[in-house]
Amino acid sequence: MKLKNRQTTPEDEFRDLGFGSKISSQRKRMVNKDGSFNVERRSLPFFESLSIYHSLLSMSWLKFNLVVLLAYIVVNLFFASLYMLIGVNHLGGISGVTTFEKFLDAFFFSGQTITTVGYGVIHPVGFWASLISLVESMAGLLGFALATGLLYGRFSRPNAKILYSKKAIIAPYKEITAFEFRIANARKNQLIEVEVQVTASIKESKDINSKRKFYVLNLERNLINFFPLTWTIVHPIDENSPLYGVSETELIDSEAEFIIMIKAFDDTFSQSVHSRTSYLYHEIVWGAKFQNIYVESELNVTAVDMSKFHGIDKVGFLA
């Protein structure tokens, strides 16, 4: 599962890249900043595409806890109603007098059964209450088995987070210029074998029906084995680059989008992780360089100051 990083000449156009040829009709981006695709699939069968497990896995913790709590209440209300239905006199030890109080007692008995706490002060009497509580306690165990799996699934999902510099830059580089951006690991996880691929999507002309062409950009380096601090990814704009000789205005007119794909191995969790983002033409600063992030450290370590991570200094071009 290596990223294919083959250099493409202008002739080597990706016919669709999964986006189709119509993507250029408006000034929209293909990949959102958070890495999701800016697409929409209509008429997809609802139940086919639905994945309850996936939803429960990816929702926020707040939402997840609310869902669990709600499910707990709803199920208890359901079973309490069942106990009321067969007659609350099938529950021994209840102390409620009014119907509402009796319902509350049934509700609490239901909770004590489904969590298997089973104090026994309120207890089933006779066949039907015993049967329902039997079913409920099993349902409770299975339900919490499910919650266990979900909690583990939520925790063990890869949570690598790559930090991208807010802006990409066109900076002086050796005798020429280069397209550059900077990444850092926002987590304490150890990321290794980090690979990056940059694809430029460029409109051929200003014509509204003109198609987009896709170029995999040649990088100074597309793999690092260690990723302890930060990494500046550099695409030298030489004669092989689709950006060669392109001015700032031309780049804006071409509605260029630079799609970034990063793949790494999370050494902490022994998992492959992926990250995506994109830089649209207006997120590129010309004639700039990234601020130095390395600081002199008292300790015997190499240190960086992450507060300067997004920092950019304007520079003139040599040429």
Added chain:
Amino acid sequence: MKLKNRQTTPEDEFRDLGFGSKISSQRKRMVNKDGSFNVERRSLPFFESLSIYHSLLSMSWLKFNLVVLLAYIVVNLFFASLYMLIGVNHLGGISGVTTFEKFLDAFFFSGQTITTVGYGVIHPVGFWASLISLVESMAGLLGFALATGLLYGRFSRPNAKILYSKKAIIAPYKEITAFEFRIANARKNQLIEVEVQVTASIKESKDINSKRKFYVLNLERNLINFFPLTWTIVHPIDENSPLYGVSETELIDSEAEFIIMIKAFDDTFSQSVHSRTSYLYHEIVWGAKFQNIYVESELNVTAVDMSKFHGIDKVGFLA
């Protein structure tokens, strides 16, 4: 674990591909539409090949729930019988009078023990009942531990689903023709690094004993890094293609089968996923093209209309 996509010349025959040379004796397919292999292994030791875990993992949810419920009832019946055997007077707090009622009480006590709800109204009295309930409660915990693992295993299995166009087509393509089919992601999972391999299995002659030859087809593109919408896989029928100059009738006579293997990385679950299918000769439409699936979107996104996914329009060949 990359798919090997090497182009094979007619001489480069796969000697068996695991199917053996006798597969051509009848007009049967090797790979079923759902990706399973159309084969049968006889005399395989039953217990060797059996995998209870796998069965419990891959059966439908309905079946799984029924199995769990049945196991729950059977185990409770077993323990209730044990309590009857040692004498139901070893259970305190039972209210049944007839033997059947007493058995029911033992059954419910068993349920309260195995789920560890333990109200305590019915409770063990003396050594044997205490011992059996001790064993039962541990068995219950282990059983539900098992169910927890199974539930998690069922949920966390990769559930990517690739949608294949119902028909493959032989379509005009540049100056020549091409064998094409279309795929889409039927789930909301993000699939990336999608690789495809197409193997053509072609009978050499009409002779019933003639062997099949296998060709890995050259694709216009066999990998895409993103798979947000759909992807049309194209095999150009040029002079290197085993389909070069083959007519529709000849293809039918050769009982051609196109075996599709797709491999992708599910970004949502950080798992490799695989999908297989095949197109038999009668599932190929000659002189057709896929309907345009891209729609103009009001929103700032690229949109497709999945209801047109299988749609095919007849076209004449240029030549």
Added chain:
Amino acid sequence: MKLKNRQTTPEDEFRDLGFGSKISSQRKRMVNKDGSFNVERRSLPFFESLSIYHSLLSMSWLKFNLVVLLAYIVVNLFFASLYMLIGVNHLGGISGVTTFEKFLDAFFFSGQTITTVGYGVIHPVGFWASLISLVESMAGLLGFALATGLLYGRFSRPNAKILYSKKAIIAPYKEITAFEFRIANARKNQLIEVEVQVTASIKESKDINSKRKFYVLNLERNLINFFPLTWTIVHPIDENSPLYGVSETELIDSEAEFIIMIKAFDDTFSQSVHSRTSYLYHEIVWGAKFQNIYVESELNVTAVDMSKFHGIDKVGFLA
């Protein structure tokens, strides 16, 4: 993680392959039939090398269940002794009269606490009994949490099983001969992308101190994408082969061992699986071929008769 299958010339000796150069001093095999290595590491720190989790994961189910049961009994005996120590009068509701009966009651109370069944008939009275039962119930929950994880770990381990033909053969092959063996999938799991590597370990001379050389054998085919039935792996003995011109007696004198490494992807569990075995010189049959395993099937499928899997027919060599 691809198997490297590079053809080695006789000069290209593996210096140690992790076995060292002294391995040839006796007629022993390097890889056992079950794929484990026939080696011994002495003076390895005991606790460093010990992996309780691994042991609990790989032991037989019988042994695992016994370990769980034993742990359950031992822990209950321990807590029962604690309750006796603080005075059994701190447990309410016990009915035992003699010390042994009281100990039994404490034992059963311990079991009811650790499984959290908690009938409540026997119950803690006062501070110390309450405290101990508080700790015990938590220990019980953690213990069963652990058992849950272990059970899941045991079930979800890859359990692919490759069946190897009992004998390898030296068979006529085209104009020459070939070293061949046969494999099959003994499970119902779908194995795909099966790769094989065969390494021959050959002693240079009869001299007891002579070193072994290792050759990676050139295979007719070292990868199949599907593995529905069986696969005969073929090493053609041509002029590049280290077996070229070697007679049966010479092979025995060289104490040849053929180490087989197989790697596959288990499509059912989405896991990489590995298998190893070896054929020693006396497990190779000269002038033989494998029996045909394919059978005519009434159904519309390709069928094999696994009872013939190990079958070998003697044949004369053409030359």
Added chain:
Amino acid sequence: MKLKNRQTTPEDEFRDLGFGSKISSQRKRMVNKDGSFNVERRSLPFFESLSIYHSLLSMSWLKFNLVVLLAYIVVNLFFASLYMLIGVNHLGGISGVTTFEKFLDAFFFSGQTITTVGYGVIHPVGFWASLISLVESMAGLLGFALATGLLYGRFSRPNAKILYSKKAIIAPYKEITAFEFRIANARKNQLIEVEVQVTASIKESKDINSKRKFYVLNLERNLINFFPLTWTIVHPIDENSPLYGVSETELIDSEAEFIIMIKAFDDTFSQSVHSRTSYLYHEIVWGAKFQNIYVESELNVTAVDMSKFHGIDKVGFLA
């Protein structure tokens, strides 16, 4: 995810390798002996970088158990306070007289509820106590569900441990010399497909501002398929080596650091595992060879004596 092992010429300098060009200002190492990076990221948002799950996964067992115990006590104190707040008369069956005794009873009731042991001797009376105990028992189940997942996560993490020889050596090798070190598998897990990469980081001159250059060293062998015993990794110091003609003093002056990256597949757990370490200039012994570790075994196995693993014998150089 293969390690890239391309030989680099002196011109082929890694621009930063993620460490930046300032790393040479002091005599510090980049990779610590335990494989962690000797770096520091400042001003990283605290909550962004924090991963509670990761911390709970990687802390020692002692610490983990203390955290669980502490959480258990704190939560019980919290709920006991709640029961006191609503009035301890809402708990039936308590026997305490003083406030402290009543608090203890509430504390024990809380424990019996959160573990779902629920003896029922102490039990909730009325709405508020019932409600709180309902919430507590659910919280308890979820908490222990979480603990289950954590325990499983802790156990199932890859725990391969590569043992590195304490010193690397510059040893006579064929006609030249070689940089060598030795590794062994410190666990009983079966490691296969072991790949190694050695990167040398060398300062260009004694100048305090001089930059470091990075060289991927050419190895005699960078992959072994089996790793049953030990493996001596050998970098021959030929004319392509950056160490060619370098004396011991020069190596010290260049503050050389050899960064080792090892990748393997743990056959026991079906997981990729990684290991890192580094040898600093003062950890290299010149003119030495590793002691023979292979021992004559009575049994029919190849045996090594791990107590000699770190052993080095001084030898004179031939030249």
